[in-house]
Every structure is written in C-alpha cells, then in structure tokens.
Amino acid sequence: MKITGYRLEKYIQKLDRAIGDANYPAGDDLMGMAILWIDTDEGISGMAPAGNDAVESLFHVIEGKDPRGVVGLWKDMVDWVHKGNNEGEVNGAIAAIDVALWDLKAKLNDEPIWKTLGAREGRAKAYASDIGYNLSDDELHTFYSRMADVGVEGGKIKIGLNMKDDLRRIGIMRDAFSKVKGRPYLMIDTNEYWSPKQAIRYINEIEKHFELFWAEEPARRWDYDGLRQVARNISAAVASGENLNDIGQMYPLISQQAIDIANVGVGHSGITGARQVANMCYAYEIPVTMMNCPANFMAHLAAALPNHNMMEVVDPGRESAFDSWDNHIEDGWIVMGDKPGLGIEVSETKLKDLQATDHGRRPGFPFPRREGAALWIKDIEPGEVSWK
C-alpha cells in the first residue's frame, strides 16, 4: 500500500458564536479552516480537519511510502525540516499529515483511532471552555448550564482584564456547575496576557473567593522560570504548553517543574507528537489535558493516555463542513463510537458552499496579542464587548 497523493481544501467557517479571550475580548466568529486528505493506491484516503500550504513542501517525504508507518514517517518529516525546525506553518502541516495518516491506519484496520492506539474505552473526560470574553453574563450562564446538563463537572473561563468582572463571571460558571458537583472544577485562562508577578497577585486575589483547579498560561509559553514562579505562589495548578510546537519545546517546562498540568494538543506535531509529550509528562507524574479541536477529534488520543485528565470542549460550531462526527457528551465524558478512523464524515456539498461564501472580510482568528500584555492591564473598554 502506497501514498499516492493529497488534497487540501481551505475554507472559512462562520461559527455559531464569536470566540474571544484576554488578547481580543470582542472576539470574532470567522475562522479559517482546512481539510487534508492523503490518498493511496488502494482507494482509501485518510483525512485531517487541519492543514495548510506547507503540506506541499513536505508531501514528497511521504509519497510512495506505506501510510501505516505513520510514526516512522513523522520522524522522516521532522528530520526533513531539521534546519528550520518543526515550527510554525511547517509544524501545522506535519501535524495535519500525521492526523490524516492515523485516520488512514485506523480505517485500514476498520476500527476507530482510539482502538488503534490501544485504548480500552472510547471516552475522555470533558470540561467546558467558553473562549468567551465576548459573552454576556447570561450567555455565559447558558453555555455552562448546557454543559452541566450533559454531566460536565467544571469549566474554564477566559479572564485577565478586570478583577471585578472576572470574579462575577467565575461565580456564574461555578453556579452553573454546582448542580453537578459540589465543588466544581474551576479553571481560568489568560492566554499569556500577564507577567508572572501580575499573575501571582491576580490569582491570589481570585483564590480568596474561589478554589481554582488550574490557571492556564499565566506567563509566556517559553518562560519556564516565570511559570515556575507562579506555580510556587498560587494554590491552583499551573497549566501551559498549548502554544509550543513539540516535545523539545516542552522539555524545559517539564524538567524545570514549571507546570503542574500540561496542555497537549494536535499542535504538538500531531497525534504522534502529542503522545510523545504526554508520555514524557507521564514519567514526571504530570497530568495532561487535551486542547479543544473541531469535532473533538483529539479525544481519540486522550482516551489512550494513562495520564489524561480532562479535555477542553468549546463547541462554538466548527463542524459546518461535516455531515457527521462520531462522538457526543454523556455524563461528562466525550463518548466516541466505533466508526473507523477519526469518525468524521465530510460533506463535499457543504464544503463547496463554504468555499463559495464571501464574508467580505478576513477571519480575526488567531488573535494578535493585546496592548499592555505583561506590562500593564488594559481593561475592556466601554463598547468593546456587548456586555460592557
């Protein structure tokens, strides 16, 4: 069996709602997306709900190879980009190819990826994540209540710009989940907006009011000294890592005990790379939490990891190009079915329609860094979000 070709389709997805964080509280509801297919001489294709133009520069590395050798091909790609390194766009392309190859490998076995990876059960514990600094108090309540209704035991909220607003909003989140769990898991996320000392002051104040399970990205992604400093001065766990690209970049965070929980995701060079990071964390007794993604497809890997904690579920509506995806949330867990591969069915019709739609503007995501980050806190300005 040989890899013969690929197809990359890019499109812009209008979300069900805007998403926003400390860097861009107003948020945006347009997101650039892509689907990658890897084709074989036996007519079976693997797909990934990801990809970018750098796939073209990498494809020759895997062309003609057996797709079942996905871990070896991952290494071949990483070795190929040695000088410029496995970063940025190239990293995104390697990740997308890797996911498509795992999809293909599982489809060849006629089983879901969670089974290919050896998981005993196709499920991963979920937590709710708003990515919703733009959401009003009512909208926040509705979102977390909807997640609580399917048994989710806690949530993460975007904060960082105004203590009074943040305390109120964390309270809304807690109240929504308290019907499921007496002490719900409460997480906060500031997306690298603070300096370490700002984080320590801010989080200590929040901890007078709430028990926090983790604080995410309280300092810059690479600042292992700063993250460690935060971790030593708050009661909550420090979680970080989602903006790093691979296990090599995670190395200082892990070996310097800078993080208490590792964010892992497809951005760590695909399923293969994310599994490496998780295993390295396992040696250090660091739990991992899977980052959100379209159709929650990384739950396949989460289900197979011995040290996976909870996976982020945002559900802003990134699945418009799909006819179906094989998971749902039940009793607080992402429960996957037995459909082969990722279990995602792409609709060619919907994809064409999405590509034909002109939104008249470019997607605002990913967000630029907000003014004042790690220097001073630039409060949300009147009118910047609907609720203020």
Add this chain to the structure above:
Amino acid sequence: MKITGYSTTLYEFPLNRRMGDANSPSGRIRGSSNLVQLFTDEGITGVAFGGGGAGPQIKSMVEGMLMGEDPRHVTGLWKRMVDRVFKGGHAGIVNDAISVLDVALWDLKAKANDEPLWKTLGGSNPKVKAYASGLDTPLSDDDIENWYGTMAADFGFTGGKLKVGLDQDDDLRRIERMKKGLERATDTPELYIDANEFWNPKQAIRKVREMEEQFDIAWVEEPARRWDFLGLRRISDAIKAPVCAGENLDTLGEFLPYFHNRSADVVQVSWGMTGITTAMQLADAAYGFELPITLGGSPGNLNAQLAPCMPNFLTLEVQNPDPDDGVMTSDIKIVDGWAVCGDQPGTGVSFDQEALEKATVESVSASAGPSPFGRRPGAGLWDNPATKEEADAAASGVDGFAYVPKHGSKTQ
C-alpha cells in the same frame, strides 16, 4: 475479539556457549524460558516468552483482568493491570507477569491486523542497528576474539559489548581481543563494556578512565547500582564514555530520577519494563530529554520490532543472531550488522510445537535461570576475581548446571 484462555509452558535448553557476567564468572551452560499463549475466540493466539517465575501472577492477571477483553485494547488493558497492583507496585515477578502478557497482547493486536508488530506500532523502516553481546565473562581470551570475529565476519556486526568488572588487567586485555575480532568487519568498532552493577562509583571512574587511555569506549553499562542516580551521574561527569543504565528498572516512574538528574546518557529499554507499552512511553520520554535509547537482549530479538517507532533509537543488543534454544523461531534476521524485521504477523517470534514438547520441564533447574548465582560478594566493595575453582569450571566445558560455589568460599 475476546480473550478466552491462556497457557504457560516452561522449558530448558543447552546454551550454545557458556554465559556469565561479573556476578557469575563461572557461567552457566543451560538456559530456560517460558512460553505464554493467550487464546481468543477468533482462533488467533498471542505468543510471548518470559515470566517463568511468575506462573501464579500470570494466572491471576489473565483470570482477573484479561478474560473476555478485546486484546486490541492493549494500552487500556496495560493500565488496568498496572492499576490492579497499585499497592505493591508493578515490580518484581508481578511486573514480569504484566510484561509478558503485554507482549502477548501486542502480538495479538498485530496478528489481528495481519501485519508485523513494527508496522502496527507505526514504524516505516524495519531495519535497526544492532551490536553483538557475548555475555562472555566465562569465555577464554581466544574464545572472545573468535566469537566477536564470527559475529563480525558472518553477520556484519561492527559493535560489541564485553562483560567486565572483576579484574582490570584481564579486562584491558580482553577488550583488545574483542576489538580484534570486530575488526574483521570494520576499522572503527564500537566498544561497549558492561559491569552489571559490580563496581562502586569511584571504582568505576578509576577503571574506566584507565581503559579510556587505551580505548575509545562507546558506553559503560551499569557502572553503579541501578537506583544510584547520584553515583551514575558522578561517573558520567568523570569519564568520556556515555553511561548506559536502566535495564534492571521495572517502570517508567523508576526512570524519573535518571531523567531529572541526567544520570544516564544512554537509556536502556526493554519489553521487560512493564511490557512494550511502557517501553514506548520510556522511548518517548527519553526523546524529550534528547537521550538515545538502546534495546536490550530479548527472545528471538523481538525488541527489534519496537525500534522502528522510537525516534531516537540507537542500537539493539543481540546475544544470538538466531534463537539458540531449539524451540523458538524468529522472523527477525541479522544482515550486515542490522536487525531486520520481516513481514510475519505479530512479533515474528514463535515456536516449534514438537521441539517444545521435548524441552518442556515441570520447573526450572536452579542454575538455568537468568542470573542463577545472584549478586557476587565484594560487589561495590572490593575486587573479587574468579577463583581457581570458578575459572576451572568455566574452562572445563562441563555442565555448569551442577556448579554451585562452596559455602564459606569467597564467592559465598
């Protein structure tokens, strides 16, 4: 697919050469193994070799944790077994049981896909670098040169590992003889040495530094005790060669002090560390720390199946290019110094039923086990070269099966 039953079969066989190390210089000439089979409702059988001393633990694990389960869920089943023994930890014979069952499960998973294990694990290239390992303390100088010479000339090995530790002058001379043998394949052989935890750190530093005046040593294996992360680190800081260690550890968690203190420059991995599942976790962790992986000796060299999916794999230990027990068959071949995994589904390591029946024993004889003499007196304290009695036993070619050092001798 469901697991429906299991069987274990102990067997013994004559070794094709006398084997020993610093702890047993007289060596042994018999070996033993244990065939574990996991049966399924689809007629596919998982095969693994090991856990000879863990019969009751295997029974309890299969009956309590594996019966009725789908073997393709091996990572989840591994977790189930490991969590089951939480309180005592997965160490010792419990770990032997989980390890061998994990291998049988991976064998089943690959067989269910009708593909070799290296492919199931995601490997793309079934060819892995290998070195020859003599377990050669009982061999004479001439036998050492001959054995490594044959490994070099007939199988293309360019690297060899000599057992050392009991007598510095002997060791210096014998490294030279191994080198001469390997020079039949290359001008620049990789010279590995292995002291099997016989030294204390300062002994190791003195001895290895002296060896390094004459030889470029490619690694020093187990130059101090397995848990002595401070001592291993000290040795590494004081010698040129990498310190290679870990083979007597059982779990990923036991490697944490090594990783955190950079105690080992080369990390030893094997299926015996709570199975193939942990071996792969370890390889990923070592990759994160930029540490190379070496895979230890294994039945039919099955560890070779793991190497293609390990991103920082260095080299595989080969004690015999082909199975030496007359029972086992292996689809892993040594070609030009590389181990090459074939296309046979599963681990590629299986057995001959007729030969198995002939070799089967009720229980393994005392000196046919993997390390029948235990740790040698003087280890970590003083030099304790082979006694005349031991040297004679080693040289005699008689059945080491009956050889036990006399009570009260220096070796007791």
